[in-house]
Each structure stands twice: as structure tokens, then as C-alpha cells.
């Protein structure tokens with residue numbers, strides 16, 4: 001089990017407010033971590049620390065093997081993009097290959113073919129030459145998911161990928177993620193604890209600090225103990241005992 | 252100014268004007284597309300007007316006013332970015348402050364300069380007919396540099412401009428590229444004050460680009476088409492102003508707007524025809 005990432009005693013925050021305290025957390029190859037927690041608990045902040053978009057106030061972040069190629073692929077929760085920016089979908093997805101290329105290297109026909117294949121997989125290959133202003137919210141979300149996936153990163157981080165998209169795509173996506181997980185570690189932020197526990201392996205509860213739960217089955221009592229009071233909504237009439245069968249218990 | 256007594260003189264200043272139109276179309280077409288794409292029109296306006304402070308300083312110290320303008324415009328550009336990044340001041344407010352500060356400094360220095368300020372009007376309104384060979388060399392250097400920069404680093408610039416945060420998560424040199432291009436915007440503005448004047452230079456950076464954007468919506472294509480529209484507009488404006496004996500700078504801008512309106516009209520007619528056809532097909 002190769003370690004990809006290690007956070008040691010990390011505290012993080014903005015301006016005067018400390019959002020996360022004393023986070024100790026590691027990600028290993030082929031981990032599949034569901035990140036849950038209340039609004040404002042610090043999930044997105046944790047991700048920004050991992051991606052080096054925010055410097056920790058205290059503690060260390062170590063990334064192993066981040067020197068060559070794409071280490072992370074990232075789907076932001078909210079992109080602060082200008083929807084009228086003159087860029088084609090094809091180029092947005094190509095930008096996911098940015099750290100694989102040196103600055104002078106051109107993007108090849110093979111790169112573009114790779115983008116087209118991925119867009120087909122996402123069901124939006126007909127949109128490749130459109131610009132962002134011509135897309136719906138869910139279509140744009142699929143474009144950003146493609147951008148996160150294109151480089152086959154070592155660690156894929158998705159911050160609420162299920163917003164905007166329809167439930168058909170959502171279940172397709174989860175299936176795809178389970179398959180991708182054979183080759184990469186995945187962290188997925190979601191408020192839908194019931195659904196993600198079907199396919200994640202472990203759960204990280206983030207509320208001002210991080211409690212790592214080494215199983216994909218979690219009860220509301222445990223959540224309360226982790227200071228993460230969330231409701232678990234099981235979809236349809238899937239009882240909790242069924243969840244137990246999918247348990248990948250780590251001990 | 253337009254008094255073609257000697258055919259040779261007429262020939263040489265028209266040739267210079269043509270060369271200036273060609274070179275400015277390249278720099279302004281490309282940089283203007285970048286400005287419009289990143290919604291930097293207001294900061295560009297601020298840089299342009301604040302450079303007037305440098306022109307005044309140049310007069311006062313007896314230096315080339317454009318040297319002062321270059322200094323002031325780059326300083327303003329960096330000042331605006333730093334003020335809005337490092338403090339609570341919002342960017343558009345910072346622009347408003349530095350825009351007027353630069354103009355005020357210019358007015359005071361020109362007032363303090365003994366005698367009168369020669370060519371002050373050229374700096375305000377510009378004149379493509381009075382560009383000197385030195386101006387042309389500088390403009391050529393800038394055009395080549397801009398063209399090279401955008402050919403070699405097009406995608407890096409595009410990706411950073413579109414989504415800075417994502418680019419940062421891929422360790423792209425976001426700050427370097429942003430500041431380099433901001434300085435380039437300032438330089439392009441200053442070198443084209445000679446051609447279009449402080450008051451009109453922003454038109455070269457926005458009108459052809461907005462016109463191009465009516466037909467194409469990919470940054471690279473907007474750049475390419477802007478260069479063409481800009482050159483055609485400048486040349487037609489130049490010729491019209493020559494025959495009607497009216498100021499060239501204002502005429503060129505008039506032509507730019509005319510092209511824009513015709514393009515807009517053409518596009519809406521085209522769209523309407525297209526819509527009607529698809530509605531009928533659907534029925």
C-alpha cells in the first residue's frame with residue numbers, strides 16, 4: 001500500500017477564522033474516501049489544502065510522487081469561471097493535461113482524441129466545439145468532471161459531483177468511479193451519505209476537524225460521536241443491513 | 252495637417268500610416284482579444300488615462316512624454332492589481348482612484364511646465380499620420396513579441412485566463428503570466444497613444460474584438476479575426492478621412508463602429524432565417 005498523501009497536525013483557515021484544527025490524515029493508493037460533514041464544516045477547505053491552493057496555518061502536507069505527470073485531478077464545488085469566456089469544451093478538458101505538458105509542448109491529435117473518447121463516455125461528445133455559454137448546468141458539470149479525469153491522476157478529488165447532474169448520469173458516474181478506483185485513489189465529497197456508502201471504502205467526517213472512519217458503513221450514532229450530526233437517507237427501501245453486505249472492512 | 256502638396260510627402264506619410272495600421276492591428280487585435288475575454292476593459296481604461304500623469308511629468312522634466320507614460324501606465328497597472336489583492340479595496344474602486352489620480356498629476360505638471368506643451372493634442376487624440384520611423388520600429392518590436400508570446404504559450408495563457416484556480420492546482424505559473432500580460436497591456440496602450448490618443452485607444456482594444464465575437468467564440472479565432480477587422484477598419488478610416496479632410500483617429504473609430512453595426516445586423520438576420528427554417532422543419 002503506497003502512501004500518496006500525508007497531512008500531519010494540519011490547521012487551516014482564512015483571515016482570522018481557523019476552520020480546521022489538528023487534522024491527521026493519509027491517503028493511500030486505491031483508497032476510495034467519502035468526505036462528509038455539515039455545510040461550513042471545512043470539506044472544501046481540506047481539499048484546498050491537499051491541492052496546495054491554500055497554505056496550512058500549521059502542520060505539514062506531504063505529497064508523494066507528485067513530481068512527474070498529473071498528481072491530482074480536481075472537480076471544484078463551485079467554479080468561479082466566467083460562463084461567457086471564449087473557450088471551447090475541447091480546450092477546457094485539454095487543460096486537465098496541463099501538468100503533463102511542459103510549457104512549450106503542443107497538444108497532439110492523440111490528446112484531442114483522448115478528450116473526444118472521454119466526452120463520449122460522459123455523453124457529451126456533440127458539445128466538444130461549443131463554448132461554455134451554450135451549455136446547461138449539468139452539461140458544464142460533466143465537462144468539468146472530464147477535465148478532472150483526462151490525465152488519469154493518482155488522486156482524484158470530486159467536490160460534490162452530483163450537483164446539477166441528473167440521477168441517471170449520477171449512477172453512471174458512480175459506476176465509472178468504482179472502475180477507475182482500480183487505478184487511482186478517489187476522494188468524493190457528498191451530502192448524500194446513504195448513496196456514497198455503497199461504493200466508497202472509508203468515510204472522513206469533517207467538521208472543524210477530521211474523524212476518519214475505516215469502513216463504509218456508518219450509523220447516525222457514530223456520526224454524532226464524530227461531531228458530524230447528519231441524517232442518513234437510504235434510498236428506496238434498502239435497509240441498513242444491505243449496506244453491511246457491501247462492507248469493505250479495514251482493520 | 253492633411254495637405255498633400257508634394258506627392259512624395261503624401262506617399263511617405265501614407266506609407267507610414269499604413270505600416271502603423273498594420274502593426275497596431277496585430278498588437279491591438281491580439282491584446283484586445285485578451286482584454287475583452289478577461290473583462291479587463293475597465294482596468295485598461297484606467298491604465299490609459301493614468302498614463303496622462305506620465306505625459307505631464309515628461310513635459311515637466313523635458314523628457315519624451317511617452318517615456319513618462321510608459322512608466323506611469325505600468326506603475327498604475329501593478330498598483331491596481333496589488334491594491335485589490337493585498338487590501339480590502341475592490342478592483343474597480345482602485346481603478347477609479349488611480350485613473351483620476353494619474354490625470355490630476357498630468358494636469359498639474361502641464362500647468363507647472365513653463366511655456367506651452369507642444370503636441371498635447373496628439374497625445375489626447377492621436378494621429379496615425381504623424382507616426383515617426385522610431386514609433387514604427389517600437390510598434391514592430393511589440394507586434395512581433397506579442398505574436399510570438401501568444402503563438403508559443405497560447406494554451407497556457409488560455410487555461411490560466413479561463414480558470415486560475417484550476418491552473419494553480421496544476422502548478423501553472425499563474426501570477427507570472429498575469430503580471431507579464433498586464434505589463435504587456437500597459438505597453439500596448441502606451442505605444443498606441445501616438446496612433447489613437449488617450450481618449451480613443453480603448454476602441455482599438457474593444458470594438459474589433461466585440462465585432463469578431465459576433466461570428467466566432469473561440470479566443471484564437473477572435474484574435475485572428477480582430478486583427479483583420481482592425482486592419483480593414485483602420486485603412487478604410489484612413490482613406491475616408493483623407494478624402495473628407497476630417498481627423499483620421501475619430502474616422503477610424505467611426506468605421507469600427509459601423510462595421511460592428513453591420514455585422515450585428517447581418518448576424519440577427521442570419522439567426523432569424525435559421526430559426527424560421529428550424530421551426531418549419533419541426534412542424
Ligand SMILES: Nc1ncnc2c1ncn2[C@@H]1O[C@H](COP(=O)(O)OP(=O)(O)OP(=O)(O)O)[C@@H](O)[C@H]1O
Nearest residue numbers: 014015019037038039040041042043044045046077
Ligand atoms: N475564502 C474564504 N474566506 C473566508 N472564509 C471562508 C472562505 N472559504 C470558506 N470560508 C469559511 O470556512 C468555513 C468552511 O468552509 P468550507 O467551504 O470548507 O465548508 P464545506 O464543508 O465545504 O461546506 P459546504 O458543505 O457548504 O460546501 C466556513 O465557515 C466558511 O465561512
Ligand SMILES: [Mg+2]
Nearest residue numbers: 043044077159
Ligand atoms: Mg464545500
